[in-house]
Amino acid sequence: MRILIDETQLAAGVAKLAREIDTRYSDRPITVVAVLTGSVVLFADLIRRLSMPQRVGVIQASSYRGGTQAGELVIDAKMLIDVKDRDVLVVDDIFDTGATIAKLRDELTAMGAASVATAVLLRKVREEQHSVRPDFVAFEIPDEFVVGYGLDYLDMYRNLPYIAVLEPEEIAATSAQVG
Numbered sequence: 001m002r003i004l005i006d007e008t009q010l011a012a013g014v015a016k017l018a019r020e021i022d023t024r025y026s027d028r029p030i031t032v033v034a035v036l037t038g039s040v041v042l043f044a045d046l047i048r049r050l051s052m053p054q055r056v057g058v059i060q061a062s063s064y065r066g067g068t069q070a071g072e073l074v075i076d077a078k079m080l081i082d083v084k085d086r087d088v089l090v091v092d093d094i095f096d097t098g099a100t101i102a103k104l105r106d107e108l109t110a111m112g113a114a115s116v117a118t119a120v121l122l123r124k125v126r127e128e129q130h131s132v133r134p135d136f137v138a139f140e141i142p143d144e145f146v147v148g149y150g151l152d153y154l155d156m157y158r159n160l161p162y163i164a165v166l167e168p169e170e171i172a173a174t175s176a177q178v179g
């Protein structure tokens, strides 16, 4: 595994993200929504650094079941708190194809949110990507499959305290072990 962003760099990136979000909203209350499952580690670190009053909710979005390529995107909002007329900030770990963020923006807008902004730890720089862009990004990364700090392969590696590139042979070995 090749470490791409270490713990110290991650802490600095999350602090930068929080400063930018604080600057944007100032003291305005927001409803901050974690995109399950990948955002949980970032979310816990980020919300404790934000200064405005916050309501906290969760929504599930899943499309990489069992692989490194996106499949059908399924959104489950059963556990989400009311977002009508609220300023919503969606927090996710990574913007890859952008499909997840694009669909969540549309769905939360359709639910009557007053505004929807999006914050991600990582934005992959790749050819094919949704034109909708996240409002806040901590790091841009190359087009490689990464794990750690919430990001998984087959639900493994979310606990790693850094972001690492999972090499093709490690992807194969993990599949053989847990797949």
Ligand SMILES: O=P(O)(O)OC[C@H]1O[C@H](OP(=O)(O)OP(=O)(O)O)[C@H](O)[C@@H]1O
Residues within 6 Å of the ligand: 035, 036, 037, 038, 039, 061, 062, 063, 064, 065, 070, 092, 093, 094, 095, 096, 097, 098, 099, 100, 101, 152
């Ligand atoms: O920009 P995209 O190509 O849509 O990819 C980004 C999404 O993919 C991952 O979720 P995943 O579907 O793997 O579910 P998980 O959070 O449960 O791991 C990640 O957490 C983002 O939500």
Ligand code: HPA
Residues within 6 Å of the ligand: 064, 094, 096, 144, 145, 146, 147, 151, 152, 153
């Ligand atoms: O690079 C990635 N790693 C883990 N999960 C992901 N979901 C989209 N891209 C990625």
